[in-house]
Amino acid sequence: MGPGPVAGAATSKVEQAYELIRERIVSGRYTPGYRLVLGSLARELGSSPVPVREAIRRLEAESLVEFERNVGATVRGLDPVEYRWTMETLAVVEGAAVGQALPLLTAADLAEARRLNDLMRAELGQPAGEFDTQRFSQLNQRLHRTLAAPCPNPHLLDLVDRGWHRLATLRTSVFSLVPDRTHQSVAEHDALLDLIAAGADAPTVEAAAREHRSATLRAVLAHEARDPATAQPTSHDPRRRP
Structure with missing residues (x-):
């Protein structure tokens, strides 16, 4: 069979990671400056770091996350x-x-x-x-x-x-x-x-x-x-x- 199911599963993992991280940011569980560790989040979701990285990129585009040099992805503070x-x-x-x-x-x-x-x-x-x-x-x-x-x-x-x-x-x-x-x-x-x-x-x-x-x-x-x-x-x- 073609790559459809695999692609679909990957998309689902990205969406799960996105929803999980976003909910924790907007609820205040992840406070400004909180470091988003790809490995830990991937283990929690039972996935590879790739979907988590893609989810974080989406959150960066929404100005909820930023990348800091020598730190990685962190929760963005209120502008x-x-x-x-x-x-x-x-x-x-x-x-x-x-x-x-x-x-x-x-x-x-x-x-x-x-x-x-x-x-x-x-x-x-x-x-x-x-x-x-x-x-x-x-x-x-x-x-x-x-x-x-x-x-x-x-x-x-x-x-x-x-x-x-x-x-x-x-x-x-x-x-x-x-x-x-x-x-x-x-x-x-x-x-x-x-x-x-x-x-x-x-x-x-x-x-x-x-x-x-x-x-x-x-x-x-x-x-x-x-x-x-x-x-x-x-x-x-x-x-x-x-």
Whole structure:
């Protein structure tokens, strides 16, 4: 027979390696600077180092991994400049989308948003060491999408989706960096949903949604200022030296 099954198996191993490493990066299990050892990962996956190397190349293209001389592949730190630009933009477009969606939000939409926020609150009640940062972040994104989804402007929604995708390439879960934001985020969701339920006008709701996003940005930037080792300097970063 031809090489089809072998090629398929190799592709499957690359995908397994990619998903495993990416999940550990975005969940915070692999922190910035963590060294990705091909041999260890290959043994864990029961494969040769070749699929792992290909998976790491994919992650490098997504700016989640970088190669350092004499070190090898390591988890890339958060790029504070790119993160700031992405969050500033997302605060504007997502706030506008929620404002435009307001007249079209149904009682079912609001109930779903509250349900998701309650699930986030339940995650916070997990015993120490069992808090699932990735699940918390996924619930957070679903809540935000629920409020923006009825927006009648498809171009605005496209910009929101692009912002979420861009965040995923920078760091899916910032809550592993700023754990205090977990409780604050849930409380801010409650306040936003209470505003909507009380019949607040679109400008008020838009401003609240925008401030909620901006508060996360401020918390992350404050963290990076205190602990620059978790950040990844770029050519745009004034801290970078030639």
